[in-house]
Amino acid sequence: MSVDDLLRHPGLWRAREQGGAALRPGLPTGFALLDRCLPGAGWPLQGLVEILADRNGIGELSLLMPVLARLCGEHEDGWLAWISPPHQPYAPALAACGIDLRRVLVIRGQAAEWAMEQALRSGACSAVLGWAACRDRQSLRRLQLAAEQSRCLAVLFRRLRDGSEPSPAVLRIALDGSRDGLEVRILKSRGGRAASVRLGWASFATRAIAH
Amino acid sequence: MPLPGKHRVPPEVSPSPVSGRSRLRPALGGGNRSGTGEPARSAAPAGELWLAIHLPNYILESLCQPAAAACEAAAGDAAGRVVVVDPGRGGKVVCACGVTATAAGVAPGMALNSALALLPDARVLARDSRRERTLLETVAVLALDFTPRVNLDPPDGVLLEVRGSLRLFGGVRQLCARVGERLRARGLAPRIALTPTRLAALWFARSDMEVVLRRPEALAGRLAALPLACTRWPERSLRSLATMGVRAVGDCLRLPRDGFTRRFEPQMRLDLDRALGHAPDPRAAFVPGERFVARRDLEPELADTARLQRVCEPLLDELCTFLQARGASVESLELRLLHRDAPPTRLRLRFAEQVTAAARIAAVLRERLARAELPEPVRSVRLRSGPLSEARVQAGDLFALDRRRASAVPQLVERLRARLGEEAVHGVSLAPDHRPESAWCRWSDPSDSNKEECPPFFTGILRPLWLLAEPQLLDGEERPHYQGALELEEGPERIESGWWDGRDVRRDYYVARTPAGVRVWIFRERRAPGGWFLHGVFG
DSSP, X not given: OOHHHHHHSTXXXXXXXXXXXXXXXXXXXXXXXXXXXXXXXXXOSSSEEEEEOSSTTSSTTTTXXXXXXXXXXXXXXXXXXXXXXXXEEOHHHHHHTTOOGGGEEEEOSSOHHHHHHHHHHHSOEEEEEEEOOOXXXXXXXXXXXXXXXXXXXXXXXXXXXXXXXXXXXXXXXXXXXXXXXXXXEEEEETTSOOEEEEEEGGGOTTOSBOO | OOOOGGGOOOTTTSOOOOOSOGGGOTTTXXXXXXXXXXXXXXXXXXXXXXXXXXXXXXXXXXXXXXXXXXXXXXXXXXXXXXXXXXXXXXXXXXXXXXXXXXXXXXXXXXXXXXXXXXXXXXXXXXXXXXXXXHHHHHHHHHXXXXXXXXXEETTTXXXXXXXXGHHHHTSHHHHHHHHXXXXXXXXXXXXXXXXXXXXXXXXXXXXXXXXXXXXXXXHHHHHTTSBGGGGOOOHHHHHHHHHTTOOBHHHHHHSOHHHHHHHSXXXXXXXHHHHHTSSOOOOOOOOOXXXXXXXXXXXXXXXXXXXXXXXXXXXXXXXXXXXXXXXXXXXXXXXXXXXXXXXXXEEEEEXXXXXXXXXXXXHHHHHHHHHOOXXXXXXXXXXXXXXXXXXXXXXXXXXXXXXXXXXXXXXXXXHHHHHHOGGGEEEEEEOSOSSGGGSEEEEOOTTOTTOOOOOOSOSSOBOOSEEEEEEEEOBOSXXXXXXXXXXXXXXXXXXXXXXXXXXXXXXXXXXXXXXXXXXXXXEEEOSTTOOEEEEEEOO
């Protein structure tokens, strides 16, 4: 039996292929270095993306700004849902990054996981950003399922220590800030492999400077 | 008693030109055809078909609405033991009773005391004519699903003209079956008959004969066997007819027309003509009310919101039928939960846009009920619609995906608001102001897609992605500290504004970085007592 025959066996699948099907392209992150490390050459659209960071302000939002701006483009009409953000998303800065404020929806309240699931399942959003602890595996699993069925970018922000626990997310990224840039560590990437990228502050071209 | 074949002339094809006395046409059907039933003139508009709904148990049904499926067994038993008295007539005589009561020997017309002797644990209720009227109107609203022409026949009948609906509903039998099904689903026990005239259909339905009769010429023959009680003529007239041996409609039709008109009330003569389609029978059309109001009494009382949801869902279905019949939609609903002692709990459901679909309302209701705090168990539920507005029908789109997204936003917002509260969901927009905390504002109505996009007010200035709700005082006099000593990177940017509205600011803003690489936006207060404050994080 040759290797090719083996690979055709239904019980075998390669990590590069997702369920036997070719990997769907993701949304370009806006950072060429990062795109090269991600299997779909960008943020995956089928499934949950976890971003693990212990501090707000190290560049975790700036990392997403290019893709969010792209999702506000002319041919897109989905909304950007911000669920339980730690602070108020500041409208002038968002506008300066090219985000259409008319499609920003900020949701606050206790039931962040529930609200995130609703937003994902509604089909109204093109991106859902959630800040939730997700203590139990059940809720993570629900979010992952909802994200798989929706066609939108689903990002869940958690703490670095949650990285040691298993998660059904398709992509897990740990962020570490430093004086000269942002350290992006890919902990898990379905169809890809672990990697580490350092994005210098210079590559954050989208500093929130108004036009 | 059919006419001999060669003389059978369909009235709609050639109405008999003979007017007035039928005796002028002796040759047609022999002696026995020259009676009251002989056509004066065919007055029924050709081709009408009337479906009559008769509710034999309307008194009971108006008082005992079907409860939730969860407590059906208990409710069914309670409904069976109901004995209804008429307070208008002293309240001492039973005028309707449930199944269990009937089995125990209670019957309408019996004294209440005898009924209580037969069934000591009977639930005695008083008749409520308003509720009876409401019941009839509910049935009429359901009937509007099948035809636009509906008449009420108080207290217990509804008439539908269905000729135009036959093809849509797949024929007469299908239509009758569907009407019956709808009513039975509401917990009613209707009798349904269909004939070319209103009155004939009603009489059949009242006599418990569910006939379907399409040919007008067959009416006389089929009506003949009906007992006269179904006509609801005055008791005295019926008695005197009975003494003459006239007990069925057919006997009546055989009586000489003149004599019958002279001896009895003209209304009776007219009724016979109308039943046969010889006289016109104009009636006021049923016009549905402008607001939807419905109630359900709960037996036993409920404290569980999940069960309440199940009780309310049939009400929502009724509401949507009501809306559909008018081509209307609602933006708000009020649900009142009545308790035994505590004041009623009011739940207001507001929708981000006009709604017509029961499933959507139910989804919002579920979240709202889950959040509701009930002081006591609920004994009755009332649903009341807000003002109606014309339903906007969404035109289909070849590229359906785009529309789907746009229309899903209001639904998402109202579901989130139902659970998290009105304030929890908002959007953001720019405001023309130099002060950072006033340079943006919230908006709350996501369905309003025509929001003015305010042009960015500043140009070429750095702003953080996160803004703190309140500036946070930092340690340090000359060098501020936040997660370590801060290193100032840019600044100062002086902002002085707002002296006119009492929120005066005088600040020098800097971009700074912590040792861990977090970029923050801080300012030095220029007014006394001064100090460093954290106002934003660059994210």
